[in-house]
Amino acid sequence: MSDAADCPTPSFATVQVQAGFTASAPVPAAVPPIYQSNAFEFESLSHARDLFAHRRDGDVYSRTANPTVAVLEQRVAALEGGIAAVALASGQAAVALTLLALAGRGGHIVAARQLYGGTVDLLEDTLPDWGIETTFVDQDDVDGWRDAVRESTRVFLAETVANPIAQVLDVRRIADIAHAAGVPLVVDNTVATPYLQRPKEFGADVAVHSATKFIGGHGAVLGGVIVDLGTFDFTAAPERWPALSAPSRRLGGQASLADHFAGGSPLIALIKAKYLHDLGPTLSASSAFQLLQGLETLDLRMQRHSASAQLIAEHLRSHPAVAAVHHPGLPTSPWHAASRTYLSRGVPSVFSIELRSAGDPAADFDRVERFISGLRVLRLLANIGDARSIVTHPASMTHSHLSPVQLREAGISSATVRLSIGLEDPADLIADLDRALAAV
Ligand SMILES: Cc1ncc(COP(=O)(O)O)c(C=O)c1O
Structure with a gap:
């Protein structure tokens, strides 16, 4: 053959x-x-x-x-x-x-x-x-x-x-x-x-x-x-x-x-x-x-991950509870031009949002906790790139061993929340995020 x-x-x-x-x-x-x-x-x-x-x-x-x-x-x-x-x-x-x-x-x-x-x-x-x-x-x-x-x-x-x-x-x-x-x-x-x-x-x-x-x-x-x-x-x-x-x-x-x-x-x-x-x-x-x-469907999955992530980033950008959306698919991102050069087939589906800060890290932590506990479709997991959409709090999870200076240098604050957008219907994800954001 x-x-x-x-x-x-x-x-x-x-x-x-x-x-x-x-x-x-x-x-x-x-x-x-x-x-x-x-x-x-x-x-x-x-x-x-x-x-x-x-x-x-x-x-x-x-x-x-x-x-x-x-x-x-x-x-x-x-x-x-x-x-x-x-x-x-x-x-x-x-x-x-x-x-x-x-x-x-x-x-x-x-x-x-x-x-x-x-x-x-x-x-x-x-x-x-x-x-x-x-x-x-x-x-x-x-x-x-x-x-x-x-x-x-x-x-x-x-x-x-x-x-x-x-x-x-x-x-x-x-x-x-x-x-x-x-x-x-x-x-x-x-x-x-x-x-x-x-x-x-x-x-x-x-x-x-x-x-x-x-x-x-x-x-x-x-x-x-x-x-x-x-x-x-x-x-x-x-x-x-x-x-x-x-x-x-x-x-x-x-x-x-x-x-x-x-x-x-x-x-x-x-x-x-x-x-x-x-x-x-x-x-x-x-x-x-x-x-x-899994690899056999990589292109199809990445197209869905990317398209949904772009939609969600655009939606969250104007949400009153969100101070910033760090997503290179947005024209306001410092990495937008680089994204067009280096990621011509689609934007990343792993990105972060900053919840509006409550003023100090402890109050931010409470706010993030309320947001995450309000989610029903996005799952709280230490992973990315899964078919499931995932929410993570880097400062207390994946990046918890970094010093405050290292966290700042990596662009991570106590109000940073990471999203990994999966393969669910993006309308369900947007509704879930909106519901949970209403609680903060
Ligand atoms: C960018 C990146 N590189 C490497 C790793 C380590 O991979 P693994 O968890 O498969 O050991 C991770 C895990 O989250 C990652 O996000």
């Missing part, structure tokens, strides 16, 4: 349904099967020896390679226009392993201040224990990115659409500064998804995803994906990336990963052979299967 890849220019919708899998004998199942097996039999001992030595491709053990997981990896890589991907147990694992692999011991990261709270925890609390330091900069402060670069800088990190305020990153400018400094730009493309933006087209080098969110879309399983977009040349300054350029223990000390995987992605090989192998945040075959089920 021929493969969708034989189609010269498959469109997004075809790739999201077919990439990475062709039904084949002996059981030509149309849907990628769940290969629920820890290990895979070798044809012979010499076959096993070749696989262990990375002389041949093949599945050895599901901690680092599983055929169902591989379909997800290839499909997300194809949607992002990347050269290879690795899928992991969570988005958090995707961000962490990317940074461990790129920064290395003593490496320095320049990161946007506007990041998911769990990523800030990783950068501030855990990576410093491993000798990796981060300088945070406002993502719109172009000079700030440039000034933060040190001799030891190894990576830039930002979200293409930051959460909860939905600032749209000027990917092209930040990529140019990263490249002038000789380092890759890693973007977290969770909120935009490759449907709203392909960061590679604007110069990003690695895309990471919490597949838990829109890729799965059903709120039922966690997962993460790292995609090497194939644009960064790690061999240009080999002394900066010894894990890629020096003879690798994973290859018996005989060759470097950069040489051995020169035709593919040495970075993804490093993450799989070292970090996933040694630390073990593996995505299960059944979770990969569920994420693939």
Whole structure:
């Protein structure tokens, strides 16, 4: 049977349904099967020896390679226009392993201040224990990115659409500064998804995803994906990336990963052979299967998410109980122009509103509490990108570990309420929000 890849220019919708899998004998199942097996039999001992030595491709053990997981990896890589991907147990694992692999011991990261709270925890609390330091900069402060670069800088990190305020990153400018400094730009493309933006087209080098969110879309399983977009040349300054350029223990000390995987992605090989192998945040075959089920409808869901979010943002903008709506689809947003450049297919469905402040944080908290308890359709959950619409109070939930200064710098106040607009009828969501706002 021929493969969708034989189609010269498959469109997004075809790739999201077919990439990475062709039904084949002996059981030509149309849907990628769940290969629920820890290990895979070798044809012979010499076959096993070749696989262990990375002389041949093949599945050895599901901690680092599983055929169902591989379909997800290839499909997300194809949607992002990347050269290879690795899928992991969570988005958090995707961000962490990317940074461990790129920064290395003593490496320095320049990161946007506007990041998911769990990523800030990783950068501030855990990576410093491993000798990796981060300088945070406002993502719109172009000079700030440039000034933060040190001799030891190894990576830039930002979200293409930051959460909860939905600032749209000027990917092209930040990529140019990263490249002038000789380092890759890693973007977290969770909120935009490759449907709203392909960061590679604007110069990003690695895309990471919490597949838990829109890729799965059903709120039922966690997962993460790292995609090497194939644009960064790690061999240009080999002394900066010894894990890629020096003879690798994973290859018996005989060759470097950069040489051995020169035709593919040495970075993804490093993450799989070292970090996933040694630390073990593996995505299960059944979770990969569920994420693939969701991925098949990504474009349709994103169109609905975006259209409903735009309607709701416009409605809330003139509501007397709402002081501000942080949504780049509104012409008044400082990120409206960036949204038109970088998100040509639709606006984000994760954004925030500011309730009119009651004057002090405790009174704001009461007001937010009354608002949230008045909601009947939007659900109070710590998640985004679900079919269900979700309300969150970042200051007491997802971003509760940030200091007051960090919260202010990320644009989050005690009256900030995050919305993730799901797939329900937008009229029901608007009625629900209006009813709950009437209570404040
Ligand atoms: C933008 C972003 N990146 C990464 C993560 C972490 O993903 P996960 O919850 O799948 O570990 C999240 C989780 O909310 C997120 O919002």
